[in-house]
Amino acid sequence: MKKFETFVFNILASNSKQWLVIILTLVALAASVMMLPTKIVLAKMLPGKSANTYSIYIHTPTASSIEQTRAVAECAVGFLQKEKEVVDTEVYLGQGAPLDYAGLVKGSAFKNSENEAEIVVNLTDKHEREEPSFMMVHRLRPTIKTNCEAIVPGTVIEMIEQPAGPPTLASVVAEIYGRNYESIYRLSQKIAAIFKKTEGLVDINIMADDPYKKYELVPNSDKISRSGLSVEQVNKILYLAFEGMVVAHKNSKDYPDQIGLFVRLSDKTRRLRDHSRQALESKLASLKLMNKKGMLVPVNEIVDIREVDASPTIMQKELRRMINVTAETDLVSQVYPLLDARSTIMNELAKDYKIETTDYLFNLRLTDKKTGEVFDLKWDGEMKVTLDTFRDLGAAFIAALILIFLLLVVYYKNFTISGIVLAGSFLSIIGVIVGHWVADMVTEHTFFLTATSLIGFIALMGISSRNSLLLIDFAKALMLEKGFDKQHAIAVASATRAKPIMLTAIAIILGSALLASDPIFGGLGVALISGTVAAVIVSLIFIPVLMFRAKAMDPEKLRELQEV
Known part of the structure; x- marks a missing residue:
């Protein structure tokens, strides 16, 4: 490791090289973080799950007969029977299928009318076919909707996949609250029309009875x-x-x-x-x-x-009258279509409604300028679960940083040295985001930054902190016990601790490689692999530069801290 010691020593010997390392690190941090708002790396609660079954919900207009609903269902079954991976289909006319994991919260138990039907599609085992179920749904959705919805005008067909995580009513749900049913229904139609124009949203449905005589x-x-x-x-x-x-x-x-x-x-x-x-x-x-x-x-x-x-079915939540407008996402995250739809709502409805944000970040309150009626639009579904999860994991990450910093302050009795360790922990995010970008380029499907990815990032903080602690403690020992000068001690510490740091990193990478190919925990595996690589580079190059530039790492200061 003599060459690496010389490499680090030369960086510390030159002020321009030190600034080059700092600037490159900060640029890498800024560039990686900007991959999220620029949509180079997409965030999602969990990726698509390949299952052995999925369902098709059919909603014909409220006044439709059972024969009309049957015709739509037979049309959909006709396309399904052409698929070699479809083992069988079960059609439930006028009712929902026996409750399953997805149907528990999607209202299957409430289906009891002639305009409702559900088709359960059973597939060959997911380990024996190449096409995952979510890709089959993506491929069949436009064909079935285009041909079968036209049989009875006003029909809505939804392709329902088994959820990879917590089951929700839909990917995106707009809950519209108000006092007058007719006014709520008119507003829900406007929201549904905006959803239909929003790229990425499919299967838009208003969960309310259509007015009819x-x-x-x-x-x-x-x-x-x-x-x-x-x-x-x-x-x-x-x-x-x-x-x-x-x-x-x-x-x-x-x-x-x-x-x-x-x-x-x-x-x-x-x-x-x-x-x-x-x-x-x-x-x-x-x-x-x-x-x-x-x-x-x-x-x-x-x-x-x-x-x-006809008397419509009245839906209430928390003793308030409401109507749900639901939408699914087609191989995209829920967050970005929602942001687009919310922006369109605020622009297009502003001429008829006074719009303002309410308690939750994305929720809206709309006041009719003519009648003075007040409506609340609250977001729910998998999108809200995604936002809540990322918010909670972000809070957990901040709490972990604070706790690590406090422990380091107690240990080192110095804020600067503790900050150096903390900086090394945080910068592993560069590898996490870049790793997802690379994984997205080499995989067939979109590789999302998921909740499991954030869990991997939080787990990396301890590993990154350990690397920095090894360097700082070893450099301190060389300066205080062996009499090394600061530059030489940091270079020797970096070269000496490089081998155990790299061996630990290799063990983590090999262990995480098994997770990288998993459809659900792939984000965790990629985060651990790429984050560990970034943590090693930061620990062996960037942290030594910070240590050298920090006056708290001078031998005199260290002796003072040791005496405290």
């Missing part, structure tokens, strides 16, 4: 009495015709309870030719009841038909 059948008591019928007769035939009802029971020795006999008109008979009032009147005219005199009375003569507005 429906017909109520009200028995006319006067006409029923004059016809010699009863209201009970009229109600029964209406239920028998359209809904069906139990009319009798059957007993069986093989079954402990009575078996109900359910009767209704066949699907073909009870179906209307269209959604018009005339079609309903025609169907009622074909239903006849016999009165006490043996005369047949058409039902349309004793029933009033009223057109009314």
Whole structure:
């Protein structure tokens, strides 16, 4: 290591070389950090997860029939059956599939209407196929949505993947709160329109019933009495015709309870030719009841038909009326599309609403300039989990830095020396970010800076601190016990401790290499590998320069500290 000792000695001997090392290090730090806002390195909670299953949610317009929903589902299944990696599909019409990990928070249990359907897609084992499930979803999404959503105008098809981390309602969720349902719904449509124009957001859906008209059948008591019928007769035939009802029971020795006999008109008979009032009147005219005199009375003569507005399902959260607008992301992070959508919301809606930020960083409060109505827009979903996780890990990182600094101050009894060690710990972020940039260039899919990457960075702080401590303590010993001058002691300490520092780094790199290929913990592996490389370079070149320029490392100062 004599050559390396000479190399460090020559750097310390020249003031210009010292400044060159400092400037290059600071430039590397600034350049690496700028990779995040410039989107050279993208941040995401967790990368895509390849699973053996995924789901397709189908939402036709609220007034749609089960036949229309079935047609959309059959269209989607037709494309899925062409995929050789699809083992089978399960279609649930008018309901959600049995709850799974993803469906627990996505509202599967609430699906109970003719305009809803869910398709569960089972794939071959992920270890036996080349294409991961999230890439299959990415490839099939535009094909299925383009061809199948057009069957029933207004249909929304969502491709739901198994979450790699905490399950959420969607990647991006805009919760819109207000007092009046119609006003909230109109604002939610504007938000959804902005989402549709935002690059990176797909599967936009308003989780609310579409406004539509429906017909109520009200028995006319006067006409029923004059016809010699009863209201009970009229109600029964209406239920028998359209809904069906139990009319009798059957007993069986093989079954402990009575078996109900359910009767209704066949699907073909009870179906209307269209959604018009005339079609309903025609169907009622074909239903006849016999009165006490043996005369047949058409039902349309004793029933009033009223057109009314359908009552929407009211959603509330924390006792406040709200509507969710959801969106998924297609192989991109949630943060960047949200920032784009939020900026567009503030620009496009500013002419109709007074917009201001509220308690949370990205949440907005919109006040209608004409009516004075106040709406709150709160962000939720995987995006919020991402922001909260990065915020919490950032706080943990700052807390770790403070604790390390306090421990070093207690140990060295000097703020300058403690700051040198702390600088070496922080600068490993250069390697972490650059490592993700390199990994993104050599991998097929986008390699994100994830939560596990930040965990690796926090773990690196202890390793980086150890490297600096080795150099400082050894250089101190050489100056105080062997009488070395400052420059010589730092050069010898760097060369002598280079071997154990590098051996430790190699052990970390080899151990972390197993993690680097993992889809979830790949960020942790890359952070440990690249951060360790950066920590070694910083420890052996940059830290010696700081030590040499620090007056606290002069032999006289060290003796004073030793005597304290």
